[in-house]
Amino acid sequence: MNVKITTPFTKEEASKLRAGDIVSITGTIYTARDAAHKRMLEDYEKTGKFPFDIENAIIYYAGPSPAKPGQAIGSAGPTTSYRMDAYAPKLLDLGETGMIGKGARGKEVIDAMIRNKAVYFAATGGAAALISSHIKKAEVIAYEDLGAEAIHKLYVEDFPAVVVNDTEGNNLYETEKAKYRTL
Amino acid sequence: MREISATLITEEVSKMCISANYFLNKDIYCALENAKKEEVSPVGQEMLSQIIKNADIAKENNVPICQDTGLAVVFVTIGQDVHITGGSLKDAINEGVRKGYTEGYLRKSVVSDPFIRVNTKDNTPAIIHYDIVEGDKLKIEIAPKGAGSENMSKIYMMKPSDGIEGAKKAILDTVEAAGPNPCPPMIVGVGCGGNFETAAILAKKALLRPVGSHSDKEHIREMEEELLEKINSTGIGPQGLGGRTTALAVNIESFATHIACMPIAINISCHVTRHAVCEL
Numbered sequence: 001m002n003v004k005i006t007t008p009f010t011k012e013e014a015s016k017l018r019a020g021d022i023v024s025i026t027g028t029i030y031t032a033r034d035a036a037h038k039r040m041l042e043d044y045e046k047t048g049k050f051p052f053d054i055e056n057a058i059i060y061y062a063g064p065s066p067a068k069p070g071q072a073i074g075s076a077g078p079t080t081s082y083r084m085d086a087y088a089p090k091l092l093d094l095g096e097t098g099m100i101g102k103g104a105r106g107k108e109v110i111d112a113m114i115r116n117k118a119v120y121f122a123a124t125g126g127a128a129a130l131i132s133s134h135i136k137k138a139e140v141i142a143y144e145d146l147g148a149e150a151i152h153k154l155y156v157e158d159f160p161a162v163v164v165n166d167t168e169g170n171n172l173y174e175t176e177k178a179k180y181r182t183l
Numbered sequence: 184m185r186e187i188s189a190t191l192i193t194e195e196v197s198k199m200c201i202s203a204n205y206f207l208n209k210d211i212y213c214a215l216e217n218a219k220k221e222e223v224s225p226v227g228q229e230m231l232s233q234i235i236k237n238a239d240i241a242k243e244n245n246v247p248i249c250q251d252t253g254l255a256v257v258f259v260t261i262g263q264d265v266h267i268t269g270g271s272l273k274d275a276i277n278e279g280v281r282k283g284y285t286e287g288y289l290r291k292s293v294v295s296d297p298f299i300r301v302n303t304k305d306n307t308p309a310i311i312h313y314d315i316v317e318g319d320k321l322k323i324e325i326a327p328k329g330a331g332s333e334n335m336s337k338i339y340m341m342k343p344s345d346g347i348e349g350a351k352k353a354i355l356d357t358v359e360a361a362g363p364n365p366c367p368p369m370i371v372g373v374g375c376g377g378n379f380e381t382a383a384i385l386a387k388k389a390l391l392r393p394v395g396s397h398s399d400k401e402h403i404r405e406m407e408e409e410l411l412e413k414i415n416s417t418g419i420g421p422q423g424l425g426g427r428t429t430a431l432a433v434n435i436e437s438f439a440t441h442i443a444c445m446p447i448a449i450n451i452s453c454h455v456t457r458h459a460v461c462e463l
């Protein structure tokens with residue numbers, strides 16, 4: 001099914017999605033990779049605050065290449081998600097409702113998604129120039145010293161993704177692989 | 184003695200860093216198009232369409248195919264009758280990487296230490312492999328390599344009794360474990376034999392071979408074909424979302440080894456396997 005999603009992305013909206021749905025996302029999302037996740041959670045421990053409103057937020061695991069003059073952003077495809085598994089359950093417990101990346105998630109993250117009514121989307125790994133054409137605005141809002149790993153606030157239009165893990169624990173990577181396996 | 188200036192090397196390396204990252208090589212592009220025609224999974228087909236469209240956009244707009252423009256891996260084949268003037272070869276290459284990654288708006292993805300992770304901000308140092316041969320030519324190959332697929336790579340120090348079947352199993356297991364992480368369709372580079380480090384370098388070198396080429400050793404060629412068929416039967420498919428196109432190629436290189444050794448290194452790469460060459 002093709003579904004249009006807008007942000008803020010509520011738990012109700014998340015609960016309607018099923019693994020395998022093709023979505024296009026419009027609205028504000030935030031980038032964060034390993035280093036930004038680590039720092040965000042360290043800062044939260046100290047100040048009780050995040051650099052953006054985590055409630056109903058979608059985090060995109062990405063570190064873009066530099067923008068050329070005239071571009072909103074450089075190439076910006078997803079990075080491999082399992083590196084964020086150590087941090088994701090905590091963020092989900094604190095209100096994050098969507099994650100975009102590539103590759104499978106660990107059990108603790110999947111459990112946290114079910115518990116908190118959140119979903120995990122896959123964007124097409126390596127399709128970074130195509131994905132960038134859906135990013136209309138980009139601004140670094142925290143940790144500028146991290147370069148590509150800084151937190152970027154993005155405004156996206158019809159950002160293409162697929163639901164991999166839904167709020168009921170379905171996992172598209174597993175079900176689809178089994179369907180086509182002939183080994 | 185033939186003289187080659189360091190400035191020329193820097194220029195060429197810089198240009199190659201940019202072109203390798205903007206333009207997908209034709210062999211991979213064609214393999215993707217063929218795979219799309221044969222892919223049985225509708226989601227898999229959609230993924231392949233996006234990947235092909237992405238390569239077209241990158242080429243048209245002169246932008247990186249993938250945001251992970253990688254570590255700059257450089258293979259240098261230098262004739263023993265070549266003399267580099269105006270600086271060292273290593274500095275000339277690193278300067279080329281610095282220039283290319285800066286002027287080409289490529290991502291700087293290098294940290295200076297594995298534990299104290301401070302970005303070097305210019306994507307240096309490059310990883311350079313040197314080979315000294317006869318003659319007076321200098322060949323430089325650039326293969327920028329992303330981390331998503333690099334992190335899925337493995338080396339096995341197997342026993343000779345494990346044999347070719349054991350090696351095949353190790354390769355298949357590695358691909359299965361990688362699953363969706365290295366942005367399939369993958370290109371699988373394998374190095375068999377040598378010792379610990381030689382196997383790994385051979386695996387990396389195998390990735391430089393065009394998709395569709397085969398080893399000229401009969402048993403290795405058979406191994407390449409059988410493994411490609413098996414890998415494409417795992418069901419992983421494009422982006423791990425199911426289908427027949429899990430790998431575009433399995434390229435295997437082999438070398439002599441010790442009587443007690445059978446190292447097998449598997450270097451996983453993705454559909455953005457980059458490679459540029461120049462000969463001076």
Ligand code: SF4
Binds near residue numbers: 077079250331365455
């Ligand atoms: S694995 Fe390849 S295609 Fe995927 S993000 Fe890394 S460099 Fe890009």
